Amino acid sequence: MAFQDLLNRFVPPASVVVDQFSRVAQHERCAFFGNVTLGSFISLSELRQLYDAVLLAYGAESDRVLGVLGEVDLGGIYSAREFVWWYNGHPDWVGLNPDLKSTGTAVILGQGNVALDIAHILFRPTAESQLTLQAMLWVYLVGRRGPVQAACTTEELRAVLGVEPGKKIAVGTEQFEDLGCGYCSKHQRSSSERFTKDPPLLEEGLYVCGWLKREQTGIIGTNLYCAEETVASISEDVKRGLLGSSSSLPKPGREGLLQLLDDRSIRVLPFSAWEKIDSEERMVGGINNKPREKLATWEELLKVAGK
Numbered sequence: 001m002a003f004q005d006l007l008n009r010f011v012p013p014a015s016v017v018v019d020q021f022s023r024v025a026q027h028e029r030c031a032f033f034g035n036v037t038l039g040s041f042i043s044l045s046e047l048r049q050l051y052d053a054v055l056l057a058y059g060a061e062s063d064r065v066l067g068v069l070g071e072v073d074l075g076g077i078y079s080a081r082e083f084v085w086w087y088n089g090h091p092d093w094v095g096l097n098p099d100l101k102s103t104g105t106a107v108i109l110g111q112g113n114v115a116l117d118i119a120h121i122l123f124r125p126t127a128e129s130q131l132t133l134q135a136m137l138w139v140y141l142v143g144r145r146g147p148v149q150a151a152c153t154t155e156e157l158r159a160v161l162g163v164e165p166g167k168k169i170a171v172g173t174e175q176f177e178d179l180g181c182g183y184c185s186k187h188q189r190s191s192s193e194r195f196t197k198d199p200p201l202l203e204e205g206l207y208v209c210g211w212l213k214r215e216q217t218g219i220i221g222t223n224l225y226c227a228e229e230t231v232a233s234i235s236e237d238v239k240r241g242l243l244g245s246s247s248s249l250p251k252p253g254r255e256g257l258l259q260l261l262d263d264r265s266i267r268v269l270p271f272s273a274w275e276k277i278d279s280e281e282r283m284v285g286g287i288n289n290k291p292r293e294k295l296a297t298w299e300e301l302l303k304v305a306g307k
Helices: 014-025 044-050 080-087 113-123 154-161 220-239 253-263 271-287 298-305
Strands: 054-056 077-079 105-109 138-142 183-186 206-208
Touching: 014 271, 044 054, 044 253, 077 080, 080 113, 080 183, 105 113, 113 138, 113 154, 113 183, 206 220, 271 298
Parallel strands: 054 206, 077 183, 105 138, 105 183
Antiparallel strands: none
């Protein structure tokens, strides 16, 4: 229902993934409905009435709490999602403005690939970042569990720490200490939002994929295998005759969805509108010797999309 930014900025094949998504979105049998929010503009039950099969793949966008003292009432504490959306210029979080200039020390609670991405940004602000940041003097990566549970590769860790292959880089001390800092980032697993108060049910024609299916684990490549598995399940259900309208009339599909959204005066943005936004960001970024300059307000995004 929405085409989100690909935020795995330090994964070299990311541009290839963008190209693959673009080819799919431009296919004549694919309809792109941008600026449409599931749960507010249209309900899941309404989608079920319009399509024979509905696949949910919206990931995990809700934060979980650690339940530690000071987590809620102290300043300078942010979830990984909030910080990533902020430095990537997400319109809903452009006003977050964490104070990173009055402190030289940051603590990152987590040891996954996103935690390493944020450490990289705080250590070495570059043109890759959408914002100008002051490099931190000290960045502490604090694992909430042991090295075995670290959700990153050795290569990713060495890239951030600048450690040569074969050299020991960390050992557990089983000691405790207080770390003073002006910024703290939490990297516990996010949870997925629900669009209905009814308990989850196993229903024919309703499928899930990605983090919504297996929780917040894996990378882009993991999502590929997960998607193939889900598509295989859909194909099997089609062969078994489990999908399709029980009446003689086919379900309305994309035309019915467009009509419903038009009746509600919802502005639907086609994929060509996203391409205009992408082109504008790249052009403005090129002027400033950056890969892109993000349009960080809804007003700017909708204005460029309507050109």
